[in-house]
Amino acid sequence: MAEITEVPSPFCGIGTDDLIIQVDGVSLKVAENGCAVNSPAFEQAITDTRPRVDGKDVSLEAAVAKAAALLKNTNQPVIGGCATDVNGMRALLALADRSGAVVDNMNFTGARNNFLALQDSGWMNTTLAEVKNRCDLLLVVGVDLEGFSPRFFERYLWNKESMFMDDTAKREVIYLGKAPSGTASTSPDGQTALVFECANEDLPDVVAVLRALVKGNPIRVDSVGGIAVADLQAIADKLKAASYSVVTWAAGALAYSQAELTVQTLSEMVKEINDRNTRSSGLPLGGKEGDQTANQVCGWTTGYPARTRFSSGFPEYDPYLNDANFLLSNGEADALVWVQAFNVKAVPPVTALPTIVVGRSGMTFAKEPDVFIPVGTPGIDHVGHAYRMDNVVAIRLKKLRESGLPSTSDVLNAIEQAL
Amino acid sequence: MLIKLTGGAVYDPASGIDGAKQDIYIQDGRIVDKPTGDFQVDKEYDLKGKVVMSGAIDMHTHIGGGKGNIARTLLPEDHRADPVARTDITRSGCGHAMPSTFVTGYRYAEMGYTAGFEPAVLPINARQAHMEMADIPILDKGGYVLLGSDDYLLRMLTAKKDQKAINDYVAFTMQAAKAIGVKVVNPGGINAFKFNQRKLDLDEQNSHYGVTPREILKSLATAVKELGVTHPLHVHGCNLGVPGNMNTTLDTIQGIGGLPMHLTHIQFHSYGTEGDFKFSSGAAQIAEAVNKNKNITIDVGQILFGQTVTASGDNMRQHANHKHASPNKWVTMDIECDAGCGVVPFKYKDKNFVNALQWAIGLETFLLVDDPWRIFLTTDHPNGAPFTSYPHLIRLLMDRSFRNDVLSTIHPEAQKMTTLASIEREYSLQEIAIMTRAGAARLIGLQDRGGLSAGNWADITVYTDNADRQLMFEKPDYVFKDGELVVVDGKVVHTKWGTTHVVKPDFDASLEKDLQKYFDRFLTMKLGNFKISDDEITEDGRGSLTVHPLKGDVA
Numbered sequence: 001m002a003e004i005t006e007v008p009s010p011f012c013g014i015g016t017d018d019l020i021i022q023v024d025g026v027s028l029k030v031a032e033n034g035c036a037v038n039s040p041a042f043e044q045a046i047t048d049t050r051p052r053v054d055g056k057d058v059s060l061e062a063a064v065a066k067a068a069a070l071l072k073n074t075n076q077p078v079i080g081g082c083a084t085d086v087n088g089m090r091a092l093l094a095l096a097d098r099s100g101a102v103v104d105n106m107n108f109t110g111a112r113n114n115f116l117a118l119q120d121s122g123w124m125n126t127t128l129a130e131v132k133n134r135c136d137l138l139l140v141v142g143v144d145l146e147g148f149s150p151r152f153f154e155r156y157l158w159n160k161e162s163m164f165m166d167d168t169a170k171r172e173v174i175y176l177g178k179a180p181s182g183t184a185s186t187s188p189d190g191q192t193a194l195v196f197e198c199a200n201e202d203l204p205d206v207v208a209v210l211r212a213l214v215k216g217n218p219i220r221v222d223s224v225g226g227i228a229v230a231d232l233q234a235i236a237d238k239l240k241a242a243s244y245s246v247v248t249w250a251a252g253a254l255a256y257s258q259a260e261l262t263v264q265t266l267s268e269m270v271k272e273i274n275d276r277n278t279r280s281s282g283l284p285l286g287g288k289e290g291d292q293t294a295n296q297v298c299g300w301t302t303g304y305p306a307r308t309r310f311s312s313g314f315p316e317y318d319p320y321l322n323d324a325n326f327l328l329s330n331g332e333a334d335a336l337v338w339v340q341a342f343n344v345k346a347v348p349p350v351t352a353l354p355t356i357v358v359g360r361s362g363m364t365f366a367k368e369p370d371v372f373i374p375v376g377t378p379g380i381d382h383v384g385h386a387y388r389m390d391n392v393v394a395i396r397l398k399k400l401r402e403s404g405l406p407s408t409s410d411v412l413n414a415i416e417q418a419l
Numbered sequence: 420m421l422i423k424l425t426g427g428a429v430y431d432p433a434s435g436i437d438g439a440k441q442d443i444y445i446q447d448g449r450i451v452d453k454p455t456g457d458f459q460v461d462k463e464y465d466l467k468g469k470v471v472m473s474g475a476i477d478m479h480t481h482i483g484g485g486k487g488n489i490a491r492t493l494l495p496e497d498h499r500a501d502p503v504a505r506t507d508i509t510r511s512g513c514g515h516a517m518p519s520t521f522v523t524g525y526r527y528a529e530m531g532y533t534a535g536f537e538p539a540v541l542p543i544n545a546r547q548a549h550m551e552m553a554d555i556p557i558l559d560k561g562g563y564v565l566l567g568s569d570d571y572l573l574r575m576l577t578a579k580k581d582q583k584a585i586n587d588y589v590a591f592t593m594q595a596a597k598a599i600g601v602k603v604v605n606p607g608g609i610n611a612f613k614f615n616q617r618k619l620d621l622d623e624q625n626s627h628y629g630v631t632p633r634e635i636l637k638s639l640a641t642a643v644k645e646l647g648v649t650h651p652l653h654v655h656g657c658n659l660g661v662p663g664n665m666n667t668t669l670d671t672i673q674g675i676g677g678l679p680m681h682l683t684h685i686q687f688h689s690y691g692t693e694g695d696f697k698f699s700s701g702a703a704q705i706a707e708a709v710n711k712n713k714n715i716t717i718d719v720g721q722i723l724f725g726q727t728v729t730a731s732g733d734n735m736r737q738h739a740n741h742k743h744a745s746p747n748k749w750v751t752m753d754i755e756c757d758a759g760c761g762v763v764p765f766k767y768k769d770k771n772f773v774n775a776l777q778w779a780i781g782l783e784t785f786l787l788v789d790d791p792w793r794i795f796l797t798t799d800h801p802n803g804a805p806f807t808s809y810p811h812l813i814r815l816l817m818d819r820s821f822r823n824d825v826l827s828t829i830h831p832e833a834q835k836m837t838t839l840a841s842i843e844r845e846y847s848l849q850e851i852a853i854m855t856r857a858g859a860a861r862l863i864g865l866q867d868r869g870g871l872s873a874g875n876w877a878d879i880t881v882y883t884d885n886a887d888r889q890l891m892f893e894k895p896d897y898v899f900k901d902g903e904l905v906v907v908d909g910k911v912v913h914t915k916w917g918t919t920h921v922v923k924p925d926f927d928a929s930l931e932k933d934l935q936k937y938f939d940r941f942l943t944m945k946l947g948n949f950k951i952s953d954d955e956i957t958e959d960g961r962g963s964l965t966v967h968p969l970k971g972d973v974a
Contacts, residue, residue, distance in 0.1 A: 072699045122750045301512065303517075315511055
């Protein structure tokens with residue numbers, strides 16, 4: 001049995017890289033610094049090691065040949081999931097370019113809330129080390145942060161030392177919208193977070209009023225979404241008084257129509273705080289299971305985020321029309337390739353169309369796909385790169401065991417070659 | 420295979436050849452002497468009437484790294500206007516202001532360029548820079564790692580660590596980030612912005628550290644020199660874009676005390692405050708200072724009219740400039756106690772007084788600096804203009820009547836504020852070859868590149884001589900990369916992968932003990948996971964590393 005230290009995780013989005021993992025053959029155990037997200041993801045057992053065609057075990061070559069044959073005569077294949085490492089995305093985009101496919105990251109509908117705001121007005125954002133050393137006020141909007149990233153507070157807010165604060169325990173945490181599910185946001189000296197709950201669908205109003213208060217605009221009601229305007233005024237005052245406030249949200253948690261306007265309101269509010277003689281930054285949460293990776297690699301390869309089609313011979317981005325589920329359900333697609341190297345539970349949408357799954361070993365299906373090729377997981381079965389939530393830091397993923405499973409890029413490159 | 424290029428007019432400043440008719444032989448990717456005895460030429464190109472130069476090298480172009488990808492993501496409408504379709508041998512993508520990686524490689528090659536250097540590699544974002552550059556076909560590449568606003572260096576300066584310790588840290592960072600040079604952007608200013616300082620003059624203290632930009636410049640320039648790194652400290656100075664910043668620039672030149680220093684996109688740092696609009700050209704004074712101080716090299720950062728996007732590490736100045744954003748959307752980021760970035764779309768207009776004068780200031784600078792070995796042709800892609808505008812820029816430099824024709828169309832007040840009309844100089848082909856080839860290779864310290872003598876790698880561009888220099892430089896007849904023919908008549912015919920150029924200066928390994936403590940206490944990554952391994956560049960089977968010697972190395 002071997003023990004591997006300083007293991008980076010592609011699962012939690014916050015780039016934890018202090019895991020200690022025991023390796024016994026092909027079974028893994030997180031010995032230290034695990035969490036509710038990372039430990040099960042690392043410890044997921046390998047089941048299938050052989051590809052299947054029509055439910056029968058075949059060689060990798062046969063599975064690749066069958067996948068290529070299925071794609072060969074398609075007019076509009078869709079490549080969904082897009083949950084893999086940088087090299088996997090490179091291969092995926094090469095295959096999409098060759099086959100004229102639509103590429104759609106499975107978390108894009110959530111991420112779209114950020115992209116639409118970014119592409120309309122932009123933002124002022126920060127990264128985790130700046131939070132760790134500078135943040136004196138954290139405003140968490142519409143998300144249960146510790147449910148999203150169990151170790152966020154331990155690593156980035158209640159860190160023992162920071163370069164620019166004498167006492168990190170003096171940091172203030174405010175929740176707006178959702179309440180925290182646990183006590184991770186309580187400071188080491190027992191100070192609990194301020195919590196102002198409201199219904200998800202009231203968040204646009206609440207956030208709009210908060211922004212107005214930051215700007216000093218008069219508000220003629222006493223409460224909004226069940227939150228007293230006086231409380232929002234207090235939050236606005238704290239934001240303006242803080243030296244380096246950080247406003248965080250998870251695009252996917254803003255699960256209501258036109259939530260991009262909420263992201264935009266928050267982002268414009270952050271800009272406005274920066275015009276009031278202090279600093280403030282946004283911090284969009286994300287980065288799980290390759291979603292930032294998909295958008296980054298698609299970004300430099302095509303110019304667009306990972307909801308882009310190649311059916312005209314060149315990339316075309318449409319954050320609505322290129323939705324894989326939409327294309328599958330309204331009959332525009334004629335084949336599905338599902339790529340998911342991280343999460344056995346993230347199975348493809350059920351469809352009558354020819355389906356090729358390049359998925360993490362351990363995946364089970366309600367309806368057996370035409371082709372299933374089990375692949376290794378980046379950061380477990382092979383080296384690779386994955387982006388953290390802040391989109392700046394690409395972590396170097398390690399190979400922890402010798403499973404013999406091919407990588408996503410091995411498989412997708414082989415299918416592309418076979419075309 | 421032996422290739423012979425027969426009878427072209429060769430412009431090879433590295434060997435002092437200025438248009439002489441010469442044959443060039445290529446074997447195994449390199450230029451070789453004419454073989455002796457009996458020999459068989461496998462492939463001959465008749466280059467009579469053609470101009471032969473080595474492949475062009477862009478020594479400052481933003482082609483890799485996070486801010487570029489933010490710029491791409493920010494501007495879908497710009498990409499839509501310039502879609503690039505897939506062919507049998509090339510990948511699809513997009514073009515214009517911030518092209519996709521594959522299109523970047525194709526379009527550079529189609530203009531005769533065979534190498535490009537990313538000037539702002541944040542240590543913490545270096546992986547991304549290299550991964551993007553790994554997806555740029557044909558070109559060789561490399562990066563200058565960004566220091567000067569990172570908290571570790573500022574803590575060292577506050578603690579009055581000795582120069583040796585600074586040198587070790589610089590060398591460590593160059594190795595960890597796989598760099599060939601060191602850049603500083605708004606020295607200390609990116610850091611000061613995080614403490615809510617909105618400007619930082621050369622002698623103004625960082626409010627937390629008490630360190631000034633002048634001290635940062637001196638310690639880094641000294642480190643680069645003492646480590647033997649060929650490329651001098653690459654400096655994006657204080658006060659970018661601020662009227663009157665020419666004085667800061669002149670002071671920066673004087674203050675460096677004779678140390679080698681490269682001042683980048685100097686056009687953006689050459690502004691006076693004269694005239695009705697309190698905005699004037701400082702190009703003459705800057706050029707005079709450059710001419711006088713032989714330790715100084717510059718690139719221009721020419722602006723050209725049209726839509727582009729500015730992407731810079733200088734979030735302090737980019738934040739201040741966001742009110743000029745066109746379209747009105749912009750991004751700034753504070754990054755990892757390391758640096759920052761700012762992305763602001765710009766539309767430079769010839770009928771806008773400031774833009775028009777910026778255009779003239781850049782050209783004045785080109786024409787008033789005497790020594791083409793110390794000035795380089797850049798638009799600071801994409802900040803002044805996309806790199807695809809280089810042929811137009813070359814025509815402006817080589818063709819006075821064309822230049823004056825364009826000058827007569829810009830904002831009339833700007834015409835009155837520039838001496839451009841009276842400057843007679845026209846660049847020669849040899850001077851263009853110096854700026855874009857031999858000089859760039861020498862400045863960066865590239866061994867066996869940028870020249871056409873035997874022993875050099877066969878990066879070669881062949882043009883048809885044409886009085887219209889824009890047409891000539893837009894569409895080379897042939898481009899060879901490492902001896903392989905990659906472009907014919909301005910179109911990619913074959914693709915390959917270039918190498919990544921680096922240097923590996925030594926450092927005292929005991930530094931890592933202190934760095935490890937610092938990483939564990941304050942950063943978000945283990946030191947061991949921060950360092951980029953050679954494998955990360957080479958493991959996909961396409962990339963390679965080329966390590967260049969340091970000054971003082973025994974060959």
